[in-house]
Amino acid sequence: MSILASLNTGVSGLRAQGTAMGIIGDNIANAGTTAFKSSRAEFQDVIASNLKGILGGNQIGRGVRVAGVTSIFDQGDIMATNRDADMAIRGDGFFILKNPVGGESSYTRDGSFRFDQKGRLATADGNLVQGYKIDSESGKTTGDIQDITFSSNTIPAAGTKEIRVDANMDSRLKINTTPFDIATADKNADLTSTVRLYDTTGTSRSVNMHFYKTGNSEWTWHATADGATLQGGEDGKMQAIASGKLTFNNEGKLQKDELLNSNISFRGAEPNQKVDFFFGDSIENRNGTGAEGSTQYGSNSQIFRQIQDGYAGGTLTNFSVDEAGTVSGSYSNGVTKALSKIGLARFENNEGLYKLGQNRFKEAVLSGGPLIGEAGTGSRGAILTKSLENSNVDIAAEFVDMIRTQRNFQANAKTVTTSDELLQDVIQLKR
Numbered sequence: 001m002s003i004l005a006s007l008n009t010g011v012s013g014l015r016a017q018g019t020a021m022g023i024i025g026d027n028i029a030n031a032g033t034t035a036f037k038s039s040r041a042e043f044q045d046v047i048a049s050n051l052k053g054i055l056g057g058n059q060i061g062r063g064v065r066v067a068g069v070t071s072i073f074d075q076g077d078i079m080a081t082n083r084d085a086d087m088a089i090r091g092d093g094f095f096i097l098k099n100p101v102g103g104e105s106s107y108t109r110d111g112s113f114r115f116d117q118k119g120r121l122a123t124a125d126g127n128l129v130q131g132y133k134i135d136s137e138s139g140k141t142t143g144d145i146q147d148i149t150f151s152s153n154t155i156p157a158a159g160t161k162e163i164r165v166d167a168n169m170d171s172r173l174k175i176n177t178t179p180f181d182i183a184t185a186d187k188n189a190d191l192t193s194t195v196r197l198y199d200t201t202g203t204s205r206s207v208n209m210h211f212y213k214t215g216n217s218e219w220t221w222h223a224t225a226d227g228a229t230l231q232g233g234e235d236g237k238m239q240a241i242a243s244g245k246l247t248f249n250n251e252g253k254l255q256k257d258e259l260l261n262s263n264i265s266f267r268g269a270e271p272n273q274k275v276d277f278f279f280g281d282s283i284e285n286r287n288g289t290g291a292e293g294s295t296q297y298g299s300n301s302q303i304f305r306q307i308q309d310g311y312a313g314g315t316l317t318n319f320s321v322d323e324a325g326t327v328s329g330s331y332s333n334g335v336t337k338a339l340s341k342i343g344l345a346r347f348e349n350n351e352g353l354y355k356l357g358q359n360r361f362k363e364a365v366l367s368g369g370p371l372i373g374e375a376g377t378g379s380r381g382a383i384l385t386k387s388l389e390n391s392n393v394d395i396a397a398e399f400v401d402m403i404r405t406q407r408n409f410q411a412n413a414k415t416v417t418t419s420d421e422l423l424q425d426v427i428q429l430k431r
Contacts, residue, residue: 003426005062006419012063013412016043019066020405027393028402035076035088035109035359036391038398042068073350076109076392078384085121087111087321088389091381093344096145096372097127097360105130107345107370109389110359119150121327125358131325131342132374145343145372148327153316155331157202159269160310162276163195167294169211169219170301171252176212180222182238185210190219191301198310199269202333205229207241217255217296219246223277231265241265246279252297253290254282311335323382325375344380345370 020041030036046062078088089095094107106127113129116122121129131148132141169191178188186192189210197205206229211221223242227233230241241264247256257279265271280286280293314333321327325342347353352366363370375383 003419003423005060007416007423009061009063010412010415010419012046012065013415014409016041016064016066017405017409017412021402021409023069024398024402024405027398028395031391031393031395031398033359033391034112035389036393037074037076037109038072038391038393039069040072040401041066042070071351071353071355072392074392076390078387079390080387082386084319084386085113085115086386086388087113087342088384088387089344089375089381090384091379092350093346093375093380094361094370096130096343096345096370097123098130098147100126100128105370106356106360106362107353108360111383112388115150119153121148127360129342131327131340133340134326134338136337139338141341141374148340148342150316150319150329150339155311155314155316155329155333155335155337157198157200157313158310159200159202159273160197160275160308162278162309163197164278164305164307165193165195165209165294165303166280166305167191167193167211167303168299168301169213169246169248169294169296171248171296171298173213173301175215178212180210180212180220180243182222182224182240185222185224185238188212191303193303193306195306195308197275197308198312199266200273201269202310202312203266203269204312205266208238211301214245217248217250219248219296220244220260221246221277225266229266231267231271233267242275242277244277246294248296249283249290251290252295254280254288254294254296255290256284257282257294258285321383321385323376323384325383341374342383343372344375344383345372346378346380347371 023039023041027038043064044067046065078090088111089109094109095111097106097108113121113123128147130145132145133143135142173190176190190213191211193209195207195209197207199205205225208224209221211219214220221244222240224238225241227237227239228235230239233239242262244259249255259277264273264275281288283290312333314331314335316329317332318330319327326338327340327342328336328338330336347370348368349366352364353361354364356362371378373380
């Protein structure tokens with residue numbers, strides 16, 4: 001091996017160690033960058049020179065080169081931020097972003113999002129977070145991924161469609177032979193309760209319910225409301241709006257519940273509002289067990305649960321994201337509604353992704369195509385809200401690598417200076 005070749009070998013070491021120092025410097029510079037993934041240099045020796053043909057052995061190395069740079073995708077520490085739009089991924093996966101100008105897709109672990117002027121969830125530089133729309137009726141995701149947006153900061157009113165009343169009717173009571181009379185119902189009924197429902201305009205209405213034991217296993221109920229709130233009603237006078245019958249079996253379970261009459265027509269709202277008075281999973285007409293809901297046992301009569309599904313109009317007050325990535329809005333009327341679900345992408349080879357800068361990656365040949373789906377499915381991680389993922393750079397390890405790289409650089413520099421001195425000696429021989 002000539003002296004000139006040794007110079008080239010030393011220079012290759014300087015070049016490789018200089019590149020490695022640049023990578024270490026980049027890691028240290030981004031130690032505080034959200035969700036940054038550190039890198040390391042991968043070295044390879046240069047093909048050796050054979051002294052005796054292709055027989056093997058007797059080879060002299062020609063130096064070193066940087067064969068590649070590997071990104072390290074270890075999980076960074078999760079830091080709580082208490083900011084609603086901050087999100088972190090625990091496990092594998094990337095948030096999906098779309099450039100609103102060109103429509104190009106990119107991927108990131110940086111979940112420091114915010115809502116833009118159009119109510120779209122976006123990054124600081126305007127890339128839009130992608131997810132699935134949730135059907136308000138079924139609660140399931142629909143269609144392909146799209147922008148996550150609050151299209152409206154209000155929620156329209158919804159009239160009550162179902163009132164659930166879970167009660168126990170005391171089986172020890174005697175049969176009540178007093179006929180139902182609105183004027184004396186509060187006094188003569190075996191059980192009385194007040195429920196609230198919403199008409200089709202979202203106005204809260206008060207309804208009284210009176211229960212009478214009319215047989216050994218039979219109860220009738222009557223719902224009344226103030227005539228001042230009813231179409232055609234008389235102010236200050238109670239008026240019947242619905243009635244029904246409950247039948248229990250010998251075990252005290254709900255055998256059958258029937259709606260006998262209904263005329264729920266509030267002033268200023270749609271007439272004849274359809275409301276299902278649900279007393280439990282009756283055996284006959286709801287194909288249930290009769291044990292979930294209202295019963296007739298030998299204990300005091302009491303209402304222990306009243307639930308209705310109507311609500312007034314409301315304005316958005318807050319939003320939240322669960323571990324499945326479901327974005328829910330909380331409204332001033334107490335309603336929490338699932339609006340959309342954040343999509344996540346994973347790749348077969350994260351290390352093959354192309355770095356775009358700005359904490360974003362792009363699909364590349366070596367990474368494979370994105371496998372897009374919901375959080376927590378298909379090996380995708382969970383989403384943590386009010387949190388951010390820190391950089392996975394280990395400062396202590398980077399300083400150790402820096403010292404080692406510095407020493408290697410100095411050693412290669414010594415190779416160059418020594419080879420130069422030898423070359424000067426050769427030149428002096430001619431003189």
